[in-house]
Amino acid sequence: MIAEEIARVAAGVMYFDDVSEIDFKRSLFNDYSMSSLDFVDFAFELKDNSGKEFSPDELWPINLMMKNPDFYTNGEWTDIGKEALSKIFSDFTPFDGANLSAERLHEFFSVNFIQHRLANI
C-alpha cells in the first residue's frame, strides 16, 4: 500500500477531518494518540485494504514480543530479542540499542513504518 492510502485509513479510524493532519514520519501512537482499540480497528482496515492476511500482532509485534521471556525479561530485551527487533526495523531505521522501551519503540509506529512493515509481512 502507498503511504497516502495508509494515512487515509488511519485518519478514518481516528475520525480525523482531514488526512493531511497526519505527518507520515510521526508516531500514530505518541503523536496522534492512537488507542489500542483504534490500533486493532486500523489493522483490520489495513488487512481489508491491502488484501494481505495478517493479525494486529503481526503488524506491530512488539507487545507480543515483550510477553515472551526469550525476547524480553526482567524489563530488558535479551540478545535474541534485540536481534528480532533489528529484523523488524531493518532497512527502516538504524538502532542505537540504547533505549528500547515500549514508549520509545512506539515512536517508530508511523505511516512510513507501516508501509515498510506491510511490504515485509
Place this chain on the structure above:
Amino acid sequence: MKALIIGGTSAIGEGIARCLAAMKYRVDFTYHSNTEKAKSLGEALGDDHHSVRVDLSDVSEVSKFVASLNAASAPDVLINVAGITHDALSVGNIGADLARVAQINFLAPASICARVVELMMPRRCGSIINVTSIASKMPRVGNAAYGSTKAALERFTATLAIEVARYKVRTLCIAPGFVDTPMFHAFAGDRRKDIIKNLPLREILAVDDVVNSVAAFVGGKIKTTGTTLYLTNGQSVL
C-alpha cells in the same frame, strides 16, 4: 449463519438450540455429561451440526476447546448457558468450592467469549449472550458463590461490550429468576410450593420465556449491548 451454545443439553440450552435451528442457524453445542441428551438433540438439529463434550470445570479442557475455535468455525452467535448452582454458607474453608463455581460459571464462559469475540471482530458482526441470574443482584443466604460468579460474568460482559462495540459485536446478559427446569426442581425439592408462594408474581418462568429473549436479541428486535435483561418472577432488581 452459525450459533455456538455452551451447555446445549441443559433445558434452556436445548430450547435455545431448537429455536435457533428454526431460525435457520447451524447450531453447534457443547455438553458435559448428558450424552443421551446430546445425541437426541443432535439428531433433532440434523446432520449439519457439531457437538463436543467439554468439562468446563477442567481448565485444560476449556483451553483446548478455546484453541480449537478458528475463523472457519467461528460462530455468528455465542450463547453461554452452562452453569452450576451452589447453595452453601460462606463460612469456613470454601476455597475449593468457590474455585469450582467460579471456573464453571465465570472463567470458562469469559475465556470462550474472549476467543469468539476475537474471531467476530474482523467480520464486524456478532452476538454474544451470557445467561446469568437475578441472583447476581439479590443476595440470599447460601448464594454467595453462585451469585457472585454470575455478577462477575455480567460485569465482564459489560466491559467486553464497550471494547468490541466498534466492531459491531453486541453482548447481552439474560438474567432469569426461577425457571421451570430440572435445576430449579433440584433446588426447590419439596419447597416448590413455598418458593412460588413467596414470589410476587407467584409463578416461575418457562424455558420459552428465556428462549424468546434470546431470539429477540439475536433477531435484532432488542437493540442494545452491554446490558443485562432481568427476567424476574416479580422481584424488584435494582
